[in-house]
Amino acid sequence: MEDMTRATLDKAPADVSRMFDAVAGRYDAMNRVMTFGMEPRWRREVERAVGARQGMRILDLAAGTGASTAPFAKAGAATVACDFSAGMLVEGRRRHPGLTFVAGDALRLPFRDETFDVVTISFGLRNVASVEGALRELGRVARPGGRLVVLETATPPARPMRFANRVYTGRVMPRLARILSSDPSSYAYLAESAADWLTQPELAAAMRAAGWEQVAWRDLMFGVVAVHSASRPAEAAH
């Protein structure tokens, strides 16, 4: 029973979307607990990097329940929340009736080339089957000169913090999930995928390989998470 909804590190799209369907109802509350209330601070860094304002077109990919999307719409930008989990979309529409939610897969986005000024993805990229494929798709739908902002788990550069983080994600998080979540096996996947995820320089290299330039990142909470940003070349060949 326990493994019915969890995904594996193959990140097969059907498994990942089914897993998020299963946790959608309690996702926001779990997020708050699992991040010890740090999540709003991390989201503010993303908001700063995105710089949403009226007249701007923004795509929030892997938007989930829309918690990562809502601030951009609030700032007046024309904002689209895109996700491939039907359960997350239902929950998102319930929580944020004013937001535009669109069903779509990161590897085949349902948008025309050069649609958005800024494309962003929070805690989504490490769940896609092809990181480079998703980064290229994001580049396709961003306008020339448009920007990319990625919030994702990261590797703390300092060894003691790296150790503490490994203990937290590997041991504490799955236990917390067993107590609090209706679907603890999903959180075991989320911990495993965080441990298996790219370091900050590796993600920066993947972004460059996918055609993004001016790649930079900022570590938050000693590198437990990081915000990467990049620009699409003004005259890009795709």
Ligand SMILES: C[S@@+](CC[C@H](N)C(=O)[O-])C[C@H]1O[C@@H](n2cnc3c(N)ncnc32)[C@H](O)[C@@H]1O
């Ligand atoms: C951890 S949640 C993050 C949600 C939200 N961005 C946030 O910060 O709270 C990851 C989301 O990524 C979505 N996702 C994973 N792989 C995807 C893909 N290939 N295409 C679209 N959405 C995807 C999942 O359905 C899930 O809603």
